[in-house]
Amino acid sequence: MLAAKSISASELMQAFVARTTAVEGRVHAFNSRDEVGALGLAAASDARRAAGQARGPLDGIPIGFKDVIAVEGQPLTASSKMLANFISPYDATVTTKLKAAGAIPWGRLNLDEFAMGSSTENSAFGATANPWDLTRVPGGSSGGSAAAVAAGEMPVALGSDTGGSIRQPAAFCGLVGLKPTYGLVSRYGLAAFASSLDQIGTLTRTVGDAAQLLQVVAGHDSRDSTSLSTVIPDYSAALQKKSRPWRIGVPKEFFGPGLDAEIGAAVQQALAFYRSAGAEIREVSLPLTAEYAIAVYYLIATAEASSNLARYDGIRYGHRTRVATGAISIYAQSRAEGFGEEVKRRIILGTHVLSSGYYDAYYLRAQKVRTLIRGEFMRVFQDCDVMLSPTTPTAAFKLGEKSSDPLAMYLNDIYTIGVNLAGLPGISLPCGFTAGGLPIGLQIIGQPFGEAEMLTIAHTYEQGHSWHTKYPNL
Amino acid sequence: MNYEAVIGLEVHVQLKTASKMFTRVAAGYGAPPNTLTDPVVLALPGALPVLNKEALDKIIKAGLMLGCTIAPVCKWDRKNYFYPDSPKNYQISQYDQPICLAGSVEIELPGEARNIMGEHKQIPLTRIHLEEDVGKLTHEVHDSLVDYNRAGTPLMEIVSEPAMHSAEEAFAFLTSLRMTMVQGGISDCDMEKGQLRCDANISIRPIGQTQLGVKVELKNLNSISYVRDGIALEIRRQTAVLTAGGSIVQETRQYDGEAGTSVAMRSKEMAHDYRYFPDPDLLPVQVDAAWRATIQATIPELPYARQRRFITQYQLPYTITAVLVPERALADFFEEVVRLCAHPQAVANWLVNDLRRELAAGGIALAVSKLRPAHIAALVNLVEQGEISMTAAKEVFNDMFQTGEAPAVIVMQKNLKQSTDSGALEHWVQAAIVANPKAVAEFLAGKEQAINAVKGAVMKASQGKANPRLVDELVRRQLLAGKS
Structure with a gap:
């Protein structure tokens, strides 16, 4: 529409500002936003387009940032009291790329503090509501990103996914959530939770939007040693291709006890769709993943987090206590005051995991099992192009329902966590609604750097259905 | 215990x-x-x-x-x-x-x-x-x-x-x-x-x-x-x-x-x-x-190995190598000079004594000094060939350290070349013998060091440009000829 000049970037931005003003009081997806700045960038985009210098399909498109991704001059809070007043002095690499493409940073989006959680309830600035049912969670940790897009406050948003933090909220909010292969998108400027698992990804209404956004943010970055050099294909062009009959693996363990019947049925219908489209459906098995993924994840992620979050000490930036003096007591008191319960729980767990005498039994063992889990996925991929499963065992749960039971919360990531441990790409897309009107997510797991094929398979499903055209009543 | x-x-x-x-x-x-x-x-x-x-x-x-x-x-x-x-x-x-x-x-x-x-x-x-x-x-x-x-x-x-x-x-x-x-x-x-x-x-x-x-x-x-x-x-x-x-x-x-x-x-x-x-x-x-292997190729000779080599290859005394080798730039400079000049001990003396003193006095590093290996090589060769006296060489060194001028040019400009004109020398020697009868008598009576007064008079007459070795030879020959 922007390219056809049927609407200007300024008009588009104004519309999202107005929509946000109307619904944000109920959704609370934002931690902060800069309307004046965004409208200024929209005007600049219009000027470029008028001069015939538009920078491509994202020029003039507002995009939300999970509040862990650095945008120069904007707050970066990680939804933590610890960083409540922190302004990032630099851009993340994804931000630099999106700005170069003409996209307009539109707001800082709520999350579970430091991306630790599955409901966006662990935020120092209050929970975000699910636009489909304001009494329910939007999922997490990228819950603000998902809720903002679902509520129509913005067309697309960036999130980060460490154990399902993009795909699960996408499933809960009826969106497309893409978690790329580890190393495809630079992590430079993403406040780290668990370095070996974190990956920036997208929350969008359609697979096509995800492809366009990924096109801009993917690629090697000399500032991130874990970003890999790989040829970036034309993802949007790939959506139209159909190479050969797909072989789709279905991990039988992901359909066991604990899976909500309505979700199971919706996923079975999706499988039926693919079968009728000529795909070969194979039952596969991921026994190690089913048995150990969550345990391994909570050992590795907390270990890394305990070290990654050590920098938040109140000395040079971030929250500093007013009651303590002396370095050690400033550390202890600032961190006691600045971090929320879940963050403290994980730091303590991770510190224990790495402690002398426990390292071999916990961290080292977990890394070995992680290697086996990746091997398990790769073996299945010898005979499959992708795997397909539910994204979550249940639809969105009630606010407060699981917040007093960390273990129940952790189990919500049971289908998504293995993908992070194995470094694979995954996508969640809408595949129906529960009888109660809550969105259901279908997860497709791709091969390493197999985003193009994964997106194509997702796009094929989207083309045959209309779930993505449904909007919540707000 | x-x-x-x-x-x-x-x-x-x-x-x-x-x-x-x-x-x-x-x-x-x-x-x-x-x-x-x-x-x-x-x-x-x-x-x-x-x-x-x-x-x-x-x-x-x-x-x-x-x-x-x-x-x-x-x-x-x-x-x-x-x-x-x-x-x-x-x-x-x-x-x-x-x-x-x-x-x-x-x-x-x-x-x-x-x-x-x-x-x-x-x-x-x-x-x-x-x-x-x-x-x-x-x-x-x-x-x-x-x-x-x-x-x-x-x-x-x-x-x-x-x-x-x-x-x-x-x-x-x-x-x-x-x-x-x-x-x-x-x-x-x-x-x-x-x-x-x-x-x-x-x-x-x-x-x-x-x-x-x-x-x-x-x-x-x-x-x-x-x-x-x-x-x-x-x-x-x-x-x-x-x-x-x-x-x-x-x-x-x-x-x-x-x-x-x-x-x-x-x-x-x-x-x-x-x-x-x-x-x-x-x-x-x-x-x-x-x-x-790429890095191995950039490795210099280790200091103590180099010191041992300097002692055997160039016959340098231990004390000289103990000063020369710890400063790699100086040791490298030394080896560049001796490629141009076959008198390693003389070269080492210039570097360890005069060059280090001047560098320290000026507070400058060898790398930025105007002095290049060719200067020292030329200077040592002039001395060894008897072209200039050691006294003149010190003056040449100081000049070339300051200006970077070639020693031969300084010698010419300052007229420091040792006189080897035997006609003039013989005249000065004769005059000196005549002017110092007491010293001559003492020398002939067996007091070796008395000859220095005669030689000094010759050097003075030549304004320091006479080749000391040649002066010594001529004075002895004249005195001994007169004796017989």
Whole structure:
């Protein structure tokens, strides 16, 4: 529409500002936003387009940032009291790329503090509501990103996914959530939770939007040693291709006890769709993943987090206590005051995991099992192009329902966590609604750097259905 | 009872690299506080480390110079501890897989006299690993200030085996290590700038006992002489404790070089659990044979090997080589000169005495001096060929040091060429003999040194340009001819 000049970037931005003003009081997806700045960038985009210098399909498109991704001059809070007043002095690499493409940073989006959680309830600035049912969670940790897009406050948003933090909220909010292969998108400027698992990804209404956004943010970055050099294909062009009959693996363990019947049925219908489209459906098995993924994840992620979050000490930036003096007591008191319960729980767990005498039994063992889990996925991929499963065992749960039971919360990531441990790409897309009107997510797991094929398979499903055209009543 | 000391050193050496170890910010000393920083150095949310290849090249070079085994994979670990000098509250280091293993440092102990080479020994190394330096804390009355300029500078930790037995050996170890690292271009090793820092582990045991005694770690050894004096003090302290029937407590002590004392800092019970684990932000780096070979090709001859060669190849006295070799630029200069001039001992004398004196007086480095090897070669050749006197040569040297002019040009301009015109010389000799009858008589009566008065008169008449050897020859011939 922007390219056809049927609407200007300024008009588009104004519309999202107005929509946000109307619904944000109920959704609370934002931690902060800069309307004046965004409208200024929209005007600049219009000027470029008028001069015939538009920078491509994202020029003039507002995009939300999970509040862990650095945008120069904007707050970066990680939804933590610890960083409540922190302004990032630099851009993340994804931000630099999106700005170069003409996209307009539109707001800082709520999350579970430091991306630790599955409901966006662990935020120092209050929970975000699910636009489909304001009494329910939007999922997490990228819950603000998902809720903002679902509520129509913005067309697309960036999130980060460490154990399902993009795909699960996408499933809960009826969106497309893409978690790329580890190393495809630079992590430079993403406040780290668990370095070996974190990956920036997208929350969008359609697979096509995800492809366009990924096109801009993917690629090697000399500032991130874990970003890999790989040829970036034309993802949007790939959506139209159909190479050969797909072989789709279905991990039988992901359909066991604990899976909500309505979700199971919706996923079975999706499988039926693919079968009728000529795909070969194979039952596969991921026994190690089913048995150990969550345990391994909570050992590795907390270990890394305990070290990654050590920098938040109140000395040079971030929250500093007013009651303590002396370095050690400033550390202890600032961190006691600045971090929320879940963050403290994980730091303590991770510190224990790495402690002398426990390292071999916990961290080292977990890394070995992680290697086996990746091997398990790769073996299945010898005979499959992708795997397909539910994204979550249940639809969105009630606010407060699981917040007093960390273990129940952790189990919500049971289908998504293995993908992070194995470094694979995954996508969640809408595949129906529960009888109660809550969105259901279908997860497709791709091969390493197999985003193009994964997106194509997702796009094929989207083309045959209309779930993505449904909007919540707000 | 007699005791033997057992000493191991942990030496930190800052690598001389353009930028810091994991970011593009410049590494350096003396910049205004907290100006050599960026999001990575300050550990801002989202910042990530990226390895500076130059740092890895330099430590591999150091390892190869010291004969270490270079690990095929260079892996990074996080050392977790809270301290305000470390903005991340962890240090990127190498824990269980150091890049360099084993190797040794050749040391020279003091000789019987200054002009006699002392005993040489190889002190084995345990390991060398690479880590990032931390910031610098300054403690004020009520506050502490931190400067992160130093934070993130590549730092290698060299750990010796507990294989030294005296403060002199430790002193010699550090002297040799510093010389080797400076000559390899690996570090400037300026202890005042913190580019070389040393901690010592010291224990003593009854002579003959193989089991090690309880060790004490001695810190704050801020100069090479503090290393020697601090260790000597600690050996005396431990000996006194054991002699008095006491026992040594395993602890860390802080040396105070000015007061010549040490105080306990912390005991073993307070040791940290650093919770090492592989840094997930950095990938292991493969160091293959081709990489090692590329670096091997850049390694200079080791100082003590060079010294031995100078003694045998150029017949230089030990004392001269002991000055020449520790300064690589000077030794390199020497070898360039002797390629142009076949008088190595004369060349060495010019360099060790005159050139070093002038450089020091002018406060300039050899590299930026106007003097080139060809100057010295030409000067020495002029002297050796009898073209100019030694006195004139000193004048030529000073001139060419200042101006960079070729010696032959200076000799011509200042008319310093020795006179070898035998007609004029014979005339001066005759005149001198006539003018000094007393000296002549004394000489002929057997007082050898009386000839000097005659020779001096000739030199004076020639305004110093007469060739002294020729003058001596002519004076003797004339006097002896007159006698017969």
